[in-house]
Amino acid sequence: MLGVKSRNLGTVPVTTTRGAATTGSGGREVGMAAWDLRPCGMLVQKRNSDVHQNKTIVPTIRVKVKYGSSYHEVHIKSQATFGELKKMLAGPTGLNPLDQKLVYKDKERDSKTYLDAAGVTDGSRMLLFIDILTQEKRVLENVKTAKIDKASTQLLEISSEIDKLVKQVGNLEIEIYGGKKVVEKALLNLIELLMSQLIKLDGIVADGDVKLQRRMQVKRVQKYIEFLDMLKIRNSKIASNGNECNVRAPLQRLNKISFE
Structure with missing residues (x-):
């Protein structure tokens, strides 16, 4: 030794x-x-x-859940939560876990409660009900979200169309201020197309940020229509030979107008 x-x-x-x-x-x-x-x-x-080798082994238990006239047997860890059990029941029952109400020993159990803490053991039985209030609230929220998504998509499409029309307005501005007389119908067509975008914007029903963005687009289109009216006046003062007649008051250029 x-x-x-x-x-x-x-x-x-x-x-x-x-x-x-x-x-x-x-x-x-x-x-x-x-x-x-x-x-x-x-x-x-x-x-x-x-x-670290002697870890406690968590046993798997068998739980019977009655939903309506049907029974569903679930194998789950004893230390799982009622929320985890609801997720496992979503498949066989077709119920969203948020719409489920689990009752064990005549008491509704919170989703965060652990099974073993509530006394659930192998072979325990419990009841499953639909939480009508929660289901209705969730459905209403889903409908509201769907409306917002739809309004946002519509607004995005209309904004894209407005951007295309703005480019055409800019091209006409360059020609007219360059002394070239354009066909009046081109100006009228652009005004009509912008008016149709106003009608589409008016049909969008939304709240919050989407409503604010819709309002900004409406003001934007209105100012472009006003500017086209100004271009019509200036265009009418240009002779067919390209000589511009006297205009009493100078008109604002497109790039000097604030559309915000």
């Missing part, structure tokens, strides 16, 4: 016999599994590699 001096333990005999115990200062027994002799002569405590 080899004796090794340790600062904290005094002289601690170390044996090479596996599983044998050694005696430290004060008569304490020190097991070989707890200490290790390093090559430098230092005695250190061993890490117990078996600590």
Whole structure:
């Protein structure tokens, strides 16, 4: 047996016999599994590699749930929550977990409650009902969300069409301010197309941000229509030979108008 001096333990005999115990200062027994002799002569405590190997095994239990006239048997971990059980019942029952109400021992159970904490064991039985109020509230929220999504899509499509018309307005502006007389019908057609976009915008029913964006697009289209009316006046003052007649008041250019 080899004796090794340790600062904290005094002289601690170390044996090479596996599983044998050694005696430290004060008569304490020190097991070989707890200490290790390093090559430098230092005695250190061993890490117990078996600590993490002895994990508690969570048992799987069998729960019977009655929904209407049908029974559904579910195999689930005993430490799972009622919310997890609802998710497992969504498939066989066709019910959204948010619309489910689980009753165990004549008491509705919260989704965050653990099964074992509520006393659920292997073979336990419980009842499943539809939460009508929650279901109606969720349906209304889904309808509201669908309307907002639809309004946003419509607004995006209309905005894209307006952008295309704006480019045409810009092209006509360049020609007219360049002294070229354009066919009046081209101006009238653009005004008519912009008016049709106003009608589409008026048909969008929305709240919040979508409503605000719709209002901004309406003002934007109205200002473009006003600007086209101004271009009509200027265009009428241009002679067919390209010479511009005197205009009493200078008109604003498109790029100087604020459309916001």
